[in-house]
Amino acid sequence: MAKTVSALGIKAPNASILADNVVKHLDDPAETVVFLLSPGAEEGMEAVAGKHGYTLEITSAENHTEARMTPAGNIMEEIDVSGDFCPGPVITVGTILATLPVGERLKVTSASADSIADIAAAVESSGSKVVKQGADGEKHYLIAEKAEKQEGTQAVVSRDRVLIAQSNGIGNAERAYATFLFAKAAQSMGKEVTIFLLMDGVSMARQGNAAVVKHPAFDRLDHLMDEVIRGGATVYACEMSAKFRGIGEADLVDGVRLAGAATYIQLLSDPANAVVNF
CATH class of the missing domain: 3.30.110.40 (TusA-like domain)
Known part of the structure; x- marks a missing residue:
């Protein structure tokens, strides 16, 4: 420290x-x-x-x-995220920063300038800071410094909570994966995540459905969902949408619970929530 x-x-x-x-x-x-x-x-x-x-x-x-x-003997931790798929680099950097004492630094390198820019945005959003950013030969880099997260009214201004609304379900695998990959990225940035599954989105909440969805670059969808839930995300399934599809409480994946329109509207109305739709 x-x-x-x-x-x-x-x-x-x-x-x-x-x-x-x-x-x-x-x-x-x-x-x-x-x-x-x-x-x-x-x-x-x-x-x-x-x-x-x-x-x-x-x-x-x-x-x-x-x-x-x-x-002079202290060595700054370094990581190269070249070749990692988005949002992998953001998640990796966020996870490492979370373990560092306040004031410690991490150097991140990548072959992609866009990836470094994305990581820089995530670092700043998480409350830490980018102290240096540039290029070294064909590699791009930044140096991030862990900072204490500021509490209080700033949480509303910086929107430290993310609400992800998912209405497509497993019928659109890209949007299904994006829901939980974005959730992981937000968690790695220290944000509180809520996912609301509505309309066809509730298909992901039925046990076994997500297990048949597999992106070539990522783990199975059900494994990704479980990781996000275990990471602390709150996941709701719209009660009305679930009933339309014959999904009851006993059919739900562990960690998912039914909620009504009032819960959804309350979440949408909360100015502390940054809202993402898939």
Whole structure:
């Protein structure tokens, strides 16, 4: 976990004197330290980092400068997602970031610039940040830094809940897979997922139906559904649509429950829900 120290308003060389004292008295000598500095106060930081065996990275933000000191022996985790199918890279990166301590970084590389751009959007949406993005030869990369998720009213603004409405069912395999692949991507970004199956969408809720659907690049649909449900998604089947198709509560896949129109409309009306339709 990285330690953040604010030295805003302290000019050089006093900022570097403060940094020297902080690093000298760290409880954990393997800890990364990030100093928030006023612009221009980074003078002398390189000498402090070298004195204590740290590497120094200086980055400029809108109103301040960050001086990041990392013990020279610390190695940033790296992953190459070249060749992975969407939304696989987003899910992989989200899963790794979730395990990292706040302040730690992950370097992601890919042969696809579009994939890196998609991952960057997911990282920012999850509350973490992209500190660097670019190209190295034929590979594209970004460096993501795990940040603490902000709670409170910001959850409504950033729409940390996703409602996926599915009305096609197993008759349209592409839309059926998209429902649960998008759900996995949202879960990997730290979002709360609700899936509402209505009309033909309830066909996926009947035990055994999804087992006959298999995309050549992904696991069987029923396995994907189970993974999403075990990941914490709430899955509803429209009661009226289910009755039209002779589907009762005993016929439902484990983890799916019947719900009425009021539940669906309440979900649609909640401004915290970003709504996706398939």
